[in-house]
Amino acid sequence: MKVLDTDFARSFIRMCNDGWTFGWHEANGGNASYRMRPEEVTEVRSGFRTRPWVSMDTEVPTLAGEFFMITAAGSHFRNVAHDPKRTLGIIEIDRTGTCWRECWGFRDGAHPTSELASHLINHEVRKAATQGKSRVIYHCHPAKLAAMTCVVPHDSAVFTRTLWAQLAECALICKEGVEVISWEVPGSVDLAIESAKAMEHTPVVVWPHHGLFVSAETMDDAFGIAHTVEKAAEIFCTARACGMPYTSKIADVELVSFSREYGLELARRNVYAKPYLEDPRLDAAFGKEPSREQRPSAKPEETPVNIPGAFRFPSVEPEAPSGAVPEVASEAVPGAVAEVPVETQAEAHPQPSEGWEPPVEASRVPVPVVPAPERPAQPERSQAEQLRQSVPEVQPMPRPELQPERFDRFAPPMQAAVPQHPVQPEPLSRPLPSEQPARPELLAQPVQSERPAQSEQPAEQPVYHFYPKPRDHRAR
Numbered sequence: 507m508k509v510l511d512t513d514f515a516r517s518f519i520r521m522c523n524d525g526w527t528f529g530w531h532e533a534n535g536g537n538a539s540y541r542m543r544p545e546e547v548t549e550v551r552s553g554f555r556t557r558p559w560v561s562m563d564t565e566v567p568t569l570a571g572e573f574f575m576i577t578a579a580g581s582h583f584r585n586v587a588h589d590p591k592r593t594l595g596i597i598e599i600d601r602t603g604t605c606w607r608e609c610w611g612f613r614d615g616a617h618p619t620s621e622l623a624s625h626l627i628n629h630e631v632r633k634a635a636t637q638g639k640s641r642v643i644y645h646c647h648p649a650k651l652a653a654m655t656c657v658v659p660h661d662s663a664v665f666t667r668t669l670w671a672q673l674a675e676c677a678l679i680c681k682e683g684v685e686v687i688s689w690e691v692p693g694s695v696d697l698a699i700e701s702a703k704a705m706e707h708t709p710v711v712v713w714p715h716h717g718l719f720v721s722a723e724t725m726d727d728a729f730g731i732a733h734t735v736e737k738a739a740e741i742f743c744t745a746r747a748c749g750m751p752y753t754s755k756i757a758d759v760e761l762v763s764f765s766r767e768y769g770l771e772l773a774r775r776n777v778y779a780k781p782y783l784e785d786p787r788l789d790a791a792f793g794k795e796p797s798r799e800q801r802p803s804a805k806p807e808e809t810p811v812n813i814p815g816a817f818r819f820p821s822v823e824p825e826a827p828s829g830a831v832p833e834v835a836s837e838a839v840p841g842a843v844a845e846v847p848v849e850t851q852a853e854a855h856p857q858p859s860e861g862w863e864p865p866v867e868a869s870r871v872p873v874p875v876v877p878a879p880e881r882p883a884q885p886e887r888s889q890a891e892q893l894r895q896s897v898p899e900v901q902p903m904p905r906p907e908l909q910p911e912r913f914d915r916f917a918p919p920m921q922a923a924v925p926q927h928p929v930q931p932e933p934l935s936r937p938l939p940s941e942q943p944a945r946p947e948l949l950a951q952p953v954q955s956e957r958p959a960q961s962e963q964p965a966e967q968p969v970y971h972f973y974p975k976p977r978d979h980r981a982r
């Protein structure tokens with residue numbers, strides 16, 4: 507059977523094309539890979555060609571002998587459906603998990619994505635985490651999610667809770683939440699390793715100011731997760747940019763009931779850890795009304811300021827008499843009816859874990875809207891300064907201890923060279939391409955038992971890459 511006639515290839519191409527249609531793949535942005543099933547390999551193997559093995563600067567022993575369909579470096583997703591043999595290819599991992607070779611596709615001198623390390627290392631992590639079920643890794647550049655990384659703290663719990671609070675489906679589809687990693691150079695082994703640490707906890711990783719990195723069992727699932735997360739991000743951005751006061755989101759207790767109803771484990775990763783519930787500044791940053799006790803303490807110079815396109819803070823209104831429905835100051839049309847929060851204790855709601863206390867619940871009662879009072883003149887402050895002051899330092903989320911040494915093998919110390927490969931290259935069915943080889947930094951180096959002295963460093967080789975060369979992680 508021809509590769510392009512198989513279900514997996516059709517599904518892969520459709521995922522790429524849908525991502526392009528959704529606007530997530532500007533230029534060559536994004537990449538994807540699929541770990542083929544043994545029966546799929548058998549089906550198409552007769553059409554494979556044999557190319558030389560290429561050494562990796564990392565090792566993925568549990569992927570030894572696996573085959574992957576993967577996008578080509580620099581390929582534009584808008585071309586995948588039109589020219590799959592150039593924009594895609596299939597690679598095989600050798601028996602040691604340290605080399606790969608091309609078997610199909612990659613026409614006209616194309617090579618696997620510059621994020622090959624991220625894909626392979628993370629396939630290994632997700633394969634283990636899902637008992638072999640996970641097969642797809644999809645990386646896209648959705649704009650609203652990238653925009654969220656400009657205004658929401660890069661804390662996985664805060665980010666997750668914000669996404670879940672926008673859209674019920676997000677908690678369901680992305681029930682393990684997202685992990686937000688630090689910014690890393692695209693295509694670098696650092697990016698691969700940081701993502702792998704995150705993928706120990708969740709299949710959804712946010713690369714700040716870059717994109718989304720998702721793993722799943724099927725192409726439908728991977729695309730569905732990306733679509734849902736981006737939709738929640740779109741709701742977040744749109745609601746804050748529309749100019750109306752931000753008065754409602756899915757409350758924590760509502761998410762907890764949702765979790766109970768659907769058997770989800772929303773609290774498992776400590777997303778509702780107390781600091782987030784009790785910190786008035788963080789609540790304010792996410793649009794929650796400050797409690798009555800908190801309001802008087804707000805000094806004039808601490809009064810938050812709305813920033814166009816970023817968080818919108820509720821107006822500070824005079825305290826309502828106890829028991830009365832408070833009038834809310836609003837920037838909406840006078841006389842309109844808005845829904846405003848009224849504090850009640852949600853004692854009836856379930857608690858996700860021992861020691862967890864239910865948050866202050868907001869029920870919604872329609873009240874007449876009155877015009878907002880004049881704001882006191884604010885001193886000029888930069889947007890960055892306003893954000894810094896409005897969003898507190900967030901405590902790191904407690905989580906199981908990582909064992910960094912487990913990731914060491916992904917970045918081995920100055921490795922000699924690729925040892926003599928146990929599998930002798932098969933005779934080539936056609937001549938080697940004369941063009942520049944793929945990522946020569948990954949190719950075999952002369953055998954050295956130790957790191958060479960500075961003066962003995964080999965001359966810089968010409969490099970095939972679309973991004974700055976990853977820094978030498980082996981030097982760490």
Ligand code: 13P
Pocket residue numbers: 534535536537577578579580581618619620621645692693972
């Ligand atoms: P490639 O074209 O090498 O796949 O890179 C695109 C990308 O999005 C890198 O993060």
Ligand code: ZN
Pocket residue numbers: 535536537645646647692716717
């Ligand atoms: Zn990218």
